[in-house]
Amino acid sequence: MIEVEGLRKRYGRTVALDGISFRVNEGEVAGFVGLNGAGKTTAMRILCGFMPRDAGAVTVGGVDVGKDSLGARRLLGYLPEGVPLYPEMRVDEFLRYRAGLKGLGGAKARDAVARVLGSCDIADVARRIIGQLSKGYRQRVGIADALLVDPPYLILDEPTVGLDPLQVRRLRELLKEIGRARTIIFSTHILAEVEVVCDTVIVIHRGKIIARGGIPDLIARAAARGARPATLEDAFVALVREAEARDVA
Amino acid sequence: MWRRTYWVFRRDFIAYFHSPAAYVTMVGFLFLNGLVLNFEIGPGRAGGDVDIALRLLFANYFFWVLMLAVPPLMTMRLLAEERRSGTADLLMTAPVRTGEVVLGKYAAAFLFTAFVWSLLLIDVALLAVRLPAGAEMDWGKIAAIYAGILGLEAFFTAVGLWASAFSRNQVVAAVLALSIAMLIFLVGTYHELFSDEPYEQLLYGFVSVISHFVRDFAVGVVDLRYLALYAIGTAIALSMTVWTFEARKWR
């Protein structure tokens, strides 16, 4: 279970997160949606212990990220935005290195690397240099890295950006597959994906959570406010417009 | 803890051998040092006295340019590049402490710098082989010189690492590290500007790195005080690196 309570973060004068709270239950796949600059990446960075928070509490699987950052990180797999990798390394070298960093040694590390190479379907590029791989493969290498220690919690920051439709579809299938036994938060602003993959949706706007719940819930809620949403996208637009109108008022 | 430090070290150390920039640095280093050494054993300089040639080498500003420039070139990308390309996110979300990352990267940079300097031994060995009869190379002296070089380079490497943590831009990091190293170097060098007194009388005589080399390491004496001075500098720079890198995460 991932729990966020009253999380605040500001960069200088800009408020990035203004007291957000949400909860993702065990086994759920939660979509984190919002406009660009809504605070998705900031929230995720704080969730996985990379960035310190200003106020609030974050627990991952019962471990307080602020107090035991290292322990929380052990439970997490994280795919940063844009999938930054070391371009000069080979895929298997990279995964071996990451396994070592995550505390796996010797045979365990070799097994883990072999497992993720298989499960992410990248065994055929294992000896290639990362810098020469296509974007889709790099995404999958990133996900393979996140899956290395078989963590119960996964945080994926915009995993589908810049992929062609075929790659997006394959990645979606991969996510579905790995999401069966894991709690996943993934951020995106492509709502079609959310509809396909997620159980629940968290909508964040300007550092605040404006809605959360199951997809039918959201559509229903938007409908209740007078809109006529047919899809999640329509519901999202309606919710954001409403929030903006509130802000103006 | 040591396993994670080792993996950080291992990746960065191997990365040097896969980067063209390191080879360019290495070759340039070898060429320039060969030039300096050739100049110093030449006519009108040491008069063929190997001891004097070695001593002149350390008074040669060319040598010091290399001394000052090699560590920043080796460290400039270590942390700056991680933050610029975003791999810092990847690195720091793995269960590693900042200190482990800094230590691993420092070890990699320092060992590679040491490797680059050890290449100079090829030149020294060539010189030793070609020495005329009656002359011999005092390898103990060479060992003392290397103790000095490695000690000082350890310090400059730590300074370079700090600069790399400070800036997201590699060039800025390199220039910053070089400036600090230069400042440290210059402290004792221009003592003539301030006073006629001999070095011993003055505190900045003690911190003058060039005099450490010309007066002690080059004559075959390893003075632990100087190595301790470098170690202190290294400890300060590394702790500042950890601190700076942590603080940078706020942004």
Place this chain on the structure above:
Amino acid sequence: MAIRRFLTWCCGATNVLLIVYGALVTGAILYHHPVRFDLTAKALRTLSDDTKTCLAGLKEPVRVIVTFGEADPAKRLVAGRVFQEAQDFLREYTLASPKIEVIDVINVYQRQEAWQQARERFNLTDANRVTFIAGARQQDVRLEDMASVKYGRPGSPPLLESMHVERAFTAALRRLQGAPCKAYLLANDGIQGQTGPDPANAGPGGLSAFVAELRANNYDVGILDLAREGKVPADCEVLLAAGLIGPLPAEIPAVEAYLEAGGKLFLAINPQYSPRGLEFLEDWGVAVLPAWIVMEHQLAGTKIQTEHALATELNELHPIMRKFEKDRFRMQVTYARPLGGAKGLHGESVPIAGVKAGNIWGERKAGTADRPWVCDANDYPSAPDGLSVARVLETESESGAVARIAVFGTWTFLGNERLHEFDHASVLHNTLWWLIGREEQAGVRDPEVVVRNISFDPEGKVRRTLAWAMLALVPGCGVLAGVVILFVRRK
């Protein structure tokens, strides 16, 4: 929020400050406790135990001033090397004992003003020396004391053979620190007054510098009119006679009684006059004979009455020789060389001596124990074999007391004009230290710093191959390695 961030920042800053503080404290402790490792193959930089004992026994602070500078470019290389070595050793000394302080290192050509000031302040006679100063006393260590330099033919650069800096420095320190030695200088009937060897005479031929040199070297010098006093004072540790022609009959019994009781006699004869009254020395084993040599004279070409030129022969000299590199010393004496027959004033045949002031290298040669100090044949090809300067001996009297006598066939090397030239002062001091039984003041054993005077590859062949290897081959290998590794990796 801001407070929380500020607190985290402060926590980091405090950590850094704590480390800085700890580091500075460690540094300050280390600064005062130097730990040095000498890695040179022959432990050249490690002070000997003798030196350490001497340094531990220092009673008062010793200040050191180094002055050097050589106008002659041929000699500059040697001087530069020796004084570099001297500074290196001074560094070891200052680190080994807080009592020693180097107050200045002056290159007299670069810092003329400082040199002039130091010269006046410390009464330095000349540059190219390391001066140790304790209170009012001071000791000079000259380039010749620190290094053995081979002077070749005129025009060729001198060659540095070896260096003994530690030996020279420790000897100087011991001399500075020893208890004063009571010495009496005989006021005799030698030529006195304005030109003669008189301690009151500050002119070129006087002995004022001699007395000053002794006083500066921790001797308490008294003037003794033996004819009037009748006996040598009981506190006399060494009896000096310089420029002596011969003792008065009344003085001889006093000297003999002194020697009988284990006295020490230093005698420098005036060879320009027929010596008289020295026969008593034959009882002690010294025969004063006429000979060619040891005429100290500043006027080359002067006709010399060679039959009056005296040389004494030497017997056993090893303690005195200790200071000199490979048992060599250097004195400048005037060597009278026969140029052929000439008619004297009264028509007699007089050998004309070509008088030439030159360096005489004394050398103790194997197999000539009776004539240990002989002229080096290389320096003086035409010198007669067995060119002797002095004779020293040790005898046991009937009462069992050990008397020591040193007789020099010349005195002018002690005169004001010559005393500070070449090894003259060293010859004097060595002899005196041997006489009074303080040979250790001459020096300590130290590792010999052999200078590798390699005329490195005169044709430049070796250098060319080295240049090729260092500038092309080695960097080329680096390029090759880079290309191969990167190419293989990309494949």
